[in-house]
Amino acid sequence: MSGARSSSAISPATLQALTARFGSQLSTSPAVRRNHASVEGFHADLPPDAVLMARSTADVADAVTICAAGGAPVIAYGAGSSLEGHVLAVQGGLTVDLSEMNAVLEVNTQDMDARVQAGVTRKQLNAHLRDQGLFFPVDPGADATLGGMVSTGASGTTTIRYGGMRANVLGLTVVLPSGEVITTGGRVRKSSAGYDLTALFTGAEGTLGVVTEVQVRLHGIPEETAAAVCAFSTLKGAVDAVIYAVQYGVPMARMELLDALSMRAVNAYSRTAYAEEPTLFLEFHGSATGVKEQAETFAGIAKEHGGGAFDWSTAQEDRDRLWEARHKAYFAALALAPGKVSITTDVCVPVSRLAECIVETQADIEASGLVGPILGHVGDGNFHAILMIDPQDPGEIARGKAVAGRIVERALALGGTCTGEHGVGVGKKAYLLAEQGTAVPLMALIKQAIDPTGLMNPGKIFDAG
Amino acid sequence: MSGARSSSAISPATLQALTARFGSQLSTSPAVRRNHASVEGFHADLPPDAVLMARSTADVADAVTICAAGGAPVIAYGAGSSLEGHVLAVQGGLTVDLSEMNAVLEVNTQDMDARVQAGVTRKQLNAHLRDQGLFFPVDPGADATLGGMVSTGASGTTTIRYGGMRANVLGLTVVLPSGEVITTGGRVRKSSAGYDLTALFTGAEGTLGVVTEVQVRLHGIPEETAAAVCAFSTLKGAVDAVIYAVQYGVPMARMELLDALSMRAVNAYSRTAYAEEPTLFLEFHGSATGVKEQAETFAGIAKEHGGGAFDWSTAQEDRDRLWEARHKAYFAALALAPGKVSITTDVCVPVSRLAECIVETQADIEASGLVGPILGHVGDGNFHAILMIDPQDPGEIARGKAVAGRIVERALALGGTCTGEHGVGVGKKAYLLAEQGTAVPLMALIKQAIDPTGLMNPGKIFDAG
Numbered sequence: 001m002s003g004a005r006s007s008s009a010i011s012p013a014t015l016q017a018l019t020a021r022f023g024s025q026l027s028t029s030p031a032v033r034r035n036h037a038s039v040e041g042f043h044a045d046l047p048p049d050a051v052l053m054a055r056s057t058a059d060v061a062d063a064v065t066i067c068a069a070g071g072a073p074v075i076a077y078g079a080g081s082s083l084e085g086h087v088l089a090v091q092g093g094l095t096v097d098l099s100e101m102n103a104v105l106e107v108n109t110q111d112m113d114a115r116v117q118a119g120v121t122r123k124q125l126n127a128h129l130r131d132q133g134l135f136f137p138v139d140p141g142a143d144a145t146l147g148g149m150v151s152t153g154a155s156g157t158t159t160i161r162y163g164g165m166r167a168n169v170l171g172l173t174v175v176l177p178s179g180e181v182i183t184t185g186g187r188v189r190k191s192s193a194g195y196d197l198t199a200l201f202t203g204a205e206g207t208l209g210v211v212t213e214v215q216v217r218l219h220g221i222p223e224e225t226a227a228a229v230c231a232f233s234t235l236k237g238a239v240d241a242v243i244y245a246v247q248y249g250v251p252m253a254r255m256e257l258l259d260a261l262s263m264r265a266v267n268a269y270s271r272t273a274y275a276e277e278p279t280l281f282l283e284f285h286g287s288a289t290g291v292k293e294q295a296e297t298f299a300g301i302a303k304e305h306g307g308g309a310f311d312w313s314t315a316q317e318d319r320d321r322l323w324e325a326r327h328k329a330y331f332a333a334l335a336l337a338p339g340k341v342s343i344t345t346d347v348c349v350p351v352s353r354l355a356e357c358i359v360e361t362q363a364d365i366e367a368s369g370l371v372g373p374i375l376g377h378v379g380d381g382n383f384h385a386i387l388m389i390d391p392q393d394p395g396e397i398a399r400g401k402a403v404a405g406r407i408v409e410r411a412l413a414l415g416g417t418c419t420g421e422h423g424v425g426v427g428k429k430a431y432l433l434a435e436q437g438t439a440v441p442l443m444a445l446i447k448q449a450i451d452p453t454g455l456m457n458p459g460k461i462f463d464a465g
Numbered sequence: 466m467s468g469a470r471s472s473s474a475i476s477p478a479t480l481q482a483l484t485a486r487f488g489s490q491l492s493t494s495p496a497v498r499r500n501h502a503s504v505e506g507f508h509a510d511l512p513p514d515a516v517l518m519a520r521s522t523a524d525v526a527d528a529v530t531i532c533a534a535g536g537a538p539v540i541a542y543g544a545g546s547s548l549e550g551h552v553l554a555v556q557g558g559l560t561v562d563l564s565e566m567n568a569v570l571e572v573n574t575q576d577m578d579a580r581v582q583a584g585v586t587r588k589q590l591n592a593h594l595r596d597q598g599l600f601f602p603v604d605p606g607a608d609a610t611l612g613g614m615v616s617t618g619a620s621g622t623t624t625i626r627y628g629g630m631r632a633n634v635l636g637l638t639v640v641l642p643s644g645e646v647i648t649t650g651g652r653v654r655k656s657s658a659g660y661d662l663t664a665l666f667t668g669a670e671g672t673l674g675v676v677t678e679v680q681v682r683l684h685g686i687p688e689e690t691a692a693a694v695c696a697f698s699t700l701k702g703a704v705d706a707v708i709y710a711v712q713y714g715v716p717m718a719r720m721e722l723l724d725a726l727s728m729r730a731v732n733a734y735s736r737t738a739y740a741e742e743p744t745l746f747l748e749f750h751g752s753a754t755g756v757k758e759q760a761e762t763f764a765g766i767a768k769e770h771g772g773g774a775f776d777w778s779t780a781q782e783d784r785d786r787l788w789e790a791r792h793k794a795y796f797a798a799l800a801l802a803p804g805k806v807s808i809t810t811d812v813c814v815p816v817s818r819l820a821e822c823i824v825e826t827q828a829d830i831e832a833s834g835l836v837g838p839i840l841g842h843v844g845d846g847n848f849h850a851i852l853m854i855d856p857q858d859p860g861e862i863a864r865g866k867a868v869a870g871r872i873v874e875r876a877l878a879l880g881g882t883c884t885g886e887h888g889v890g891v892g893k894k895a896y897l898l899a900e901q902g903t904a905v906p907l908m909a910l911i912k913q914a915i916d917p918t919g920l921m922n923p924g925k926i927f928d929a930g
Contacts, residue, residue, distance in 0.1 A: 110708055110817035111846075133712070153657040164655055166664070167632060182903040188813045189845040190629055191882040192618040192668050194889055194897050194926055195908045199631070199664030203657050220714045243575055247598070249685045249751070251716070286714070289758055290751075297752075348653045352575035380654045381576075417656040424659055432659050438647040442915070443660045449914035450907070461659055 008049040009092030014070030015050065018094065021062055025053045036077055036095045037088055043426060048075060048089035052096050057173055057181055057212040060096055064210065065179030067094050073455050076206040078148030079121060081140075083344050084425025086152065086205055090459030096210060098147055104128045105213065112218040113170060113187055118147025118211050125216075134218040137162035140421065141327050147211045152423040153203030157326070160246075160379035161253040161285065162219060164421065165202055172198050173213035177451040187215060200446075205423050206457035208450045222285035225253075226295050227319040228312035230282065230302050231275035235259060235362075237306035238278045239355040242378045245301050246351075250294050254283035256326055257378035259362065262333065265373050269332030270325040275308065280378070281326045283319070284312070330386065333373045337388035340371075343400045347411035348382035348420030357414055361385055361407055368399050382420035408434075424461045432462065473514040474557030479535030480515065483559065486527055490518045501542055501560045504550055508891060513540060513554035517561050522638055522646055522677040525561055529675065530644030532559050538920050541671040543610030544586060547617060548809050549890025551670055555924030561675060563612055569593045570678065577683040578635060578652055583612025583676050590681075599683040602627035605886065606792050611679045617888040618668030622791070625711075625844035626718040626750065627684060629886065630667055637663055638678035642916040652680060665911075670888050671922035673915045687750035690718075691760050692784040693777035695747065695767050696740035700724060700827075702771035703743045704820040707843045710766050711816075715759050719748035721791055722843035724827065727798065730838050734797030735790040740773065745843070746791050748784070749777070795851065798838045802853035805836075808865045812876035813847035813885030822879055826850055826872055833864050847885035873899075889926045897927065 010018070018026050027033075028050045037047035049072075054060045067074045073093025080087055089095060101117035104125060108114070109132050116125060123143045125136050138149060140156040148154070150172065155164025162168065171185025174197075185191065185198040201208060232238040235257075242255050258266065263276045280302075284294040291314065299310040313319065334342060349357050358374055365372040365385065376383025385407060389400040408418045408431045418424075418431035433440055444462055447454075475483070483491050492498070493515045502512035514537075519525050532539045538558025545552055554560060566582035569590060573579070574597050581590060588608045590601050603614060605621040613619070615637065620629025627633065636650025639662075650656065650663040666673060697703040700722075707720050723731065728741045745767075749759040756779065764775040778784065790797075799807060814822050823839055830837040830850065841848025850872060854865040873883045873896045883889075883896035898905055909927055912919075 111815040187815050187880045188882045192884050192888045193882050196664050199661050350576040350652050415652045417653045417658050419657050423657045
């Protein structure tokens, strides 16, 4: 889909100032611009007017200063893996690509923290850390940049045990809309020194400034890791096993639920032979004794809730195969319907309501005639329906949007949120109002105070005015 | 000490409006007012002009609305256990006491969450939860209210394992400076629905609004709990044992360090007979097997670092005795110097620098001639020096303040913070500027946007203008 605008949001004088400062780091080539607006999921292409490959915080500060003077919007770009159109240049402007700011600046092994430039990806960081017995736990699936993960408040498969970005970011360097550079937080594990600006920028989707450096918490690679797959006769049984295990205090590291259709997609895509039933993908971290105890405890719980064969393995190749299949589940889902695109939902509900929310959603999808596998981070109550639609078929588009809307309404009625981890972006602004109605005016007040001209990633989270 | 002002900050018309609305819930009695300005630690008494015993969010909203119309400051009050003078009426005004808003509104056992009024204390909540196998983990020592713990961003002895308030608050009800009531967050475990206002109000010290309800995460009471005490020949040995245990992945639930002088104070106050050496108080949570493994692993690590006898016990009475001694350590310290008052410091440094920071601080205190035991949450790098001073001796006051200032400077030079968990309050405003210099103007901008007339707990965190 194309949503090209007819005129540039960057004035000739601003473009000239940017070119003078950045030379070949700046591009206005249609291919480069288009490449920065090609996003996952169901969103129109909205390319920026120019793209800057930033190499330093000073580059970003100068670019923001020039754009502020010229009234040009600024959109921060990391890996482009957002599912909510965060990098779309809704009002045109300058996209600041931080992917070349990919230096690991500092690792403190005793303190288990690191400072990285915003363009470092999570896989790059973990490769860097491996020899030091440390890892960064937040895993949204995609190999996102740390700056992008901060800005969407990302989480993922390990959040049940290690928390998401909010729990693992200690401090930030941010370029404010004025071009001023601030640092928030620090290296310490905890602080009550004034307002928690680190938390404010985490999940702000680039609407309050551009994150250029991130101080993160690290964790020790566990002595032992085991992975397991367990199919259940009912979806409710799988969810109940998870609830019971958490209450019982089993310190699960990963608990992922895939519905029967997702398992069919995984088998077809990854050439695996899993049972095509509601299935949990699990991981256990701890000492050798601890992991064995956790796995055996969970096996007992699973059996009581209709779980089938429970095989667990500590072998690296078994674990890699399992998690590769899980991480490719999104692409496996897309492959169920070649030529179609996806609307990916992201609701999160209290876990006691999760089974009913998913079962009702499955029935709704089936009644709509769409293909829509469901998978999720079941320990957190967060799941995704991947609704496949033909972008050329207005009727199917309308049906897909209607199902997605009902999923949100269902989640909100159950005490949930419209977005557990993907953010609001361009597509969930109305849902945010429905969910956080009394709080949105305060969010808008903060936005107005920090970015009075509304040039930072406009059109995301809420509409101006 | 007294800092009484000569005139009231509440106009006669405002007082009349408050009296008409609240009747006997409102008091202007000198004893009640003084009682709400009698704070822990070294701060002048600054009583409010009136005190409201609030019974509902509507009460708070109406009080804030009336005060906003009349230009009167509003100070929220919970248990009064703040150590940084948060409840002092620096500019007079109305203190809103929330201690009678002490209903546990909802407990969801499957979801392990609860909603409470802001005046519920942590001990009250845990007594309420005990039969359900759940507990609320944040333990700052004092039996603070949940609303107060939100507002100072409290943490404490269990933060190393369960996180502090930031990790355990899911949502809030807040009365804004306009009198408007908003809800933030929700019941879900995670969300990326807009700016994280819950995090913004956590640690805002009542300067952005009054928290009236708190949604908290709960945790399962572990199958087994063991406590242990271990003395070390050197303070560095104790700290190194902790660093090694964390890196090794021992999931410690509590790790408290008391220096030799603190142990002497504890023995004298609690009639215990611990070795008067640098000592770790420890707690292990898990399965029976897991706790045994953790305790044995830690015993081995302690031995390698100069640890002495390592006795651990799962008996409730042994654990209670141990933690009661630890929790009374502040009062034990005060009892070292009867008639004196304390300046309690609260720095936090990267744990790799903790031993040098404490050892240099001990030497500094000794050189100053003051009595100042040191204890802390060693796993987080956070420690407190309790500097005893004679409030009638200007020279001792000056020496105490100078030592406290040097402790902060030392911590900042080591990459630390001036306050790990007590907040900024009235006493650390200059230190906040030294530590978070580039970020403070943005904090002030947010304060100005949300509370333009500066009536919410004035004189805390930063000075107006």
